[in-house]
Every structure is written in structure tokens, then in C-alpha cells.
Amino acid sequence: GDSVTQMEGPVTLSEEAFLTINCTYTATGYPSLFWYVQYPGEGLQLLLKATKADDKGSNKGFEATYRKETTSFHLEKGSVQVSDSAVYFCALSDPYQKVTFGTGTKLQVIP
Amino acid sequence: DGGITQSPKYLFRKEGQNVTLSCEQNLNHDAMYWYRQDPGQGLRLIYYSQIVNDFQKGDIAEGYSVSREKKESFPLTVTSAQKNPTAFYLCASTLAGVLGELFFGEGSRLTVL
Numbered sequence: 136g137d138s139v140t141q142m143e144g145p146v147t148l149s150e151e152a153f154l155t156i157n158c159t160y161t162a163t164g165y166p167s168l169f170w171y172v173q174y175p176g177e178g179l180q181l182l183l184k185a186t187k188a189d190d191k192g193s194n195k196g197f198e199a200t201y202r203k204e205t206t207s208f209h210l211e212k213g214s215v216q217v218s219d220s221a222v223y224f225c226a227l228s229d230p231y232q233k234v235t236f237g238t239g240t241k242l243q244v245i246p
Numbered sequence: 247d248g249g250i251t252q253s254p255k256y257l258f259r260k261e262g263q264n265v266t267l268s269c270e271q272n273l274n275h276d277a278m279y280w281y282r283q284d285p286g287q288g289l290r291l292i293y294y295s296q297i298v299n300d301f302q303k304g305d306i307a308e309g310y311s312v313s314r315e316k317k318e319s320f321p322l323t324v325t326s327a328q329k330n331p332t333a334f335y336l337c338a339s340t341l342a343g344v345l346g347e348l349f350f351g352e353g354s355r356l357t358v359l
Contacts, residue, residue: 136305141288167345179289179336179350186345224288228346232277232296233304234338238288 137162139225139237147243148215156210156240158199158225166227168192168201168208171236173222182210182223215244248273250351252337257356265324267354269337275349276342278320282306283334283353292335295320296342324356331358 142157160166170182170192183192188203197212208225225237250271259265269278277296281289281304291304295314309328314320320339324331334355338348 169346171348178352179338179348181347184346226346230345232340232342232345233291233294233302234279234346234348235291235305236281236289238286 137166137227137229137235139227139235141225141237141240145241145243147245150217150244150246151214154212154215156223158208158210158237160206160208160227162227162229164230166229169226170199170210171224171226179224217244217246220244250337250339250349252351252354255354257354259358261358262326264326265356267322267335269320269322269351271318271339273339273349275339277340279338279348280312280322281336281338283336289336292322331356
């Protein structure tokens, strides 16, 4: 079956540091890829998405590029802020609306 | 306001009892989902439903049951056959054909004593 693998956390960065959270996937066919974010005390919300190879999703300064050749969808941000502290989940959807999530990566940004 | 309502927010039950968690949405979404969230294991899919009167097993369906009699409702029953039911349960929904863009409820925390 489909699966998503994320780098283990927690990831601790200083404010204004560069962020990369790795995500790789296994799927038959061509899934759509997503990053979700869960801020402390809040529900999960969609951060960004990409629906086909080489698409770049972006939102709130975060970016991720759908790399079919490496089956990856790494999340990046050039300069993190304390307010970015959250748990980040990588996910994929098959064409039949089955959505599979990774284990999540906790990010802590310190001033 | 449109959204997804899960109830109850907290639930305590004795071992061996069946428990039903409610999920209602007024977003006119077609597809609905149930996930279980455990520390270190992320979200694992229990069941999902694309249309009324139809649903599919997810990756950890054993010990759970669902129904989809109305578009807006997708209740989850945690049966006594579920070996480790204590967890945080999340319901989500989306429009048909809008792959992966899920709207989540606030969750229900079930503790089995």
C-alpha cells in the first residue's frame, strides 16, 4: 500500500535559520502530495499541495517540490520564526481519495 | 459557520464497552474520514467514505465500524475488539474530486480504563 516517510523529530532551530523537513513516499500511480501543519492547541490544516511531478506548492514562505524521480516532497523555508513552531505532516492522496499521512515532524524554533 | 463537529471531546469508558464517536459536517462535503492519532505514529486511516451508503477500510480498520446513512454524518464505533482503543480520534471531510484537501474536526480523546 501507499506510505509516507518523514524525518524524525524534534527539529530545533534558531529563529531565521533555514528549514528542511524531508518526506519521501511510496505509491502506485501518481499521487497528489500535501503538507499539513498542526500548531499547538489547534487542529490540522492544509499548508500546501502539489498535484503532479515538478509542481511546487507554496504558502506562508514554505515551499515543497514534487520530485517524481526521487519520490520526495521535502518542505523548506528560508527563515523560520518562533510562530512556525508546530508539528508538520506530509501526506499523499491516491486518485480514489484515500489520504495517507506520515508520522509528523515536530519543529521547535527558539528566539 | 461551516465546519466539522466532533463529539464528545473527551470520553472515558470501561474496557469491553463499545463506544460511538460522532462526526457531523455542514460543509456539504462528499467524502469523510476517520483517523487515529497516537504519539510517534502520526495519523493512521481507520475508514473513509466517498459517498452516502458506501465506505472503505483504511489501514487499521480492525476493531472499528462506521456507517454513512447521511451525507453530513459519519459516526465511528470503537468496539470491544479493538485491542488498544485509547487514542485521539480525528474526523475529516472534503469535496468529491478535491484530492487530499481535508478539513479536520477538533478531535475526540478516548480513554479506556
